[in-house]
Amino acid sequence: MMKKYDLVIVGSGPGGYVAAIKAAQENLKVALVEKENIGGICLNHGCIPTKAILKSAKTYLDFKNAKNYGITVKKDSISVELDDIIKRKNKVVKQLTGGVSFLLKKNKVDVYNGYGTVINKNEVKVNDEVLNAKNIIIATGGTAFVPPIKGAKEAYENGFLLTSKELLNVTKMPKRITIVGGGVIGVEFATIFNSFDSEVTILEMADNIVNNMDQDIITDYTKALKSSGVNVITNAKVTEIGTSSVTYLKDEKAEKVATDVVLMAVGIKPNIEAFKDLDIKLNNGGVIVNEFMQTNISNVYAIGDVTGELMLAHVASKEALIAVDHILGGTQKMDYKAIPKAVYGMPEIASVGLTEQEAKSKNINYTVSKFPLAGNGKALADGQTVGFIKLIKGTELDEILGAHILAYNAVDILSEVVVSINSELTNFDLADAVHPHPSLSEIVMEAAMKKAIHI
Ligand SMILES: Cc1cc2nc3c(=O)[nH]c(=O)nc-3n(C[C@H](O)[C@H](O)[C@H](O)COP(=O)(O)OP(=O)(O)OC[C@H]3O[C@@H](n4cnc5c(N)ncnc54)[C@H](O)[C@@H]3O)c2cc1C
DSSP states (O other): OOEEEEEEEEOOSTTHHHHHHHHHHTTOOEEEEESSOTTHHHHHHSHHHHHHHHHHHHHHHHHHTGGGGTOOOOGGGOOOOHHHHHHHHHHHHHHHHHHHHHHHHHTTOEEEESOEEEEETTEEEETTEEEEEEEEEEOOOEEEOOOOOBTHHHHHHTTSEEOHHHHTTOSSOOSEEEEEOOSHHHHHHHHHHHHTTOEEEEEOSSSSSSTTSOHHHHHHHHHHHHHTTOEEEOSOEEEEEOSSEEEEEETTEEEEEEOSEEEEOSOEEEOOGGGTTSOOOEETTEEOOOTTOBOSSTTEEEOGGGGOSSOOHHHHHHHHHHHHHHHTTOOOOOOOTTOOEEEOSSSEEEEEEOOHHHHHHTTOOEEEEEEEGGGOHHHHHHTOOOOEEEEEEETTTOBEEEEEEEETTHHHHHHHHHHHHHTTOBHHHHHHSOOOSSOTTHHHHHHHSSSOSOO
């Protein structure tokens, strides 16, 4: 007999598994279909494994820079053991995905291991079984895109060109790596391999790397990345991937960079094959949804990377909660005004709300307030003084329009601004709250003040 569910979810990334747990907590009968490991790109091949390897890179740098802190480490006593780094990364991933699997089981979610095909608006086929679904959530995520550049397909097939997924399991440290694309993923890997002493080149087609960030942040971040040794080439259009080099056009001249491996990091394409028989409306390859995450078919929802918008794990998870709320009869709408964005380099970038470019183009009356890390006691004690916070303040209502932080621990101190924007607090509120001392978070308070104390 066909199994009946209130909700069938296809894909178990931070969109799908969060939807499954939340719906089960609310007593819906839930099935979750996953063709690979539980946890999706984020837990298995994205957010978490990159951060685990980044931690190894930071640890290596800490040893190399130990002298700055009065500790002597003999140079030839430090070595990078790539096998052990990858093993540790795999252990972290296993622990986390194991934890999620346990939670799914505890919440009585039926997990189906196999490729899910949405046959019609009430049926999902997995392996030889057809599941009946009152509601469906599509959470199939996306796949790294290899553009049709001359030689790219062949290079991918013979292992000279990799996407982030393969690079996370690299078995030999490349002496030289060329990264095509200077977005979040590209610069994160640049930081990792540069720290491990590889020669790193980033080829970016646009004028800037990390180009959705505030311009002041882009400028200082690029400076920091370059001074750490990464070769950043912008306005570079890659035209050919060879067998040991990459060719690109810059200022209408063809240039070549010799390399041992190429990382293709130019974007992610939504996975839409599983529901191609359904008449679901798409835009630029991603599923179109309304503010409740419904597609044009009212009992079929889509969340996360498959929508092709704001491809971030925390966005996928929030959209999951919105979709489940709507299935339960709620009316909460997805609101993108306070979505944090992060780049995990050295330093990190954390950003929420409008950039100065956006405030300007929207003709909003604003002022800018900046506070440097060099004026913060904790940053000085930590020996990490590169960076600043920049607040974009609304002139009329003192609203917090945007916050942009370049700092060694930027991501961990952003959330108070996210909460503040979400709750429509003002810059005064940020400045008025007593912040712990010494802490990096004091830079938020200082920048929010009408006049900072320590500058
Ligand atoms: C290298 C890298 C680093 C990243 N770092 C960060 C970060 O630090 N922070 C951040 O917020 N985001 C990060 N991201 C982005 C983040 O991983 C994605 O935004 C997030 O995983 C999207 O979640 P999702 O649930 O939409 O899809 P996914 O996580 O992609 O999960 C989709 C799942 O669906 C499964 N699936 C697909 N089709 C089917 C089918 N037909 N049947 C069964 N199963 C199917 C897939 O196997 C997969 O497990 C990173 C991405 C990459 C590649």
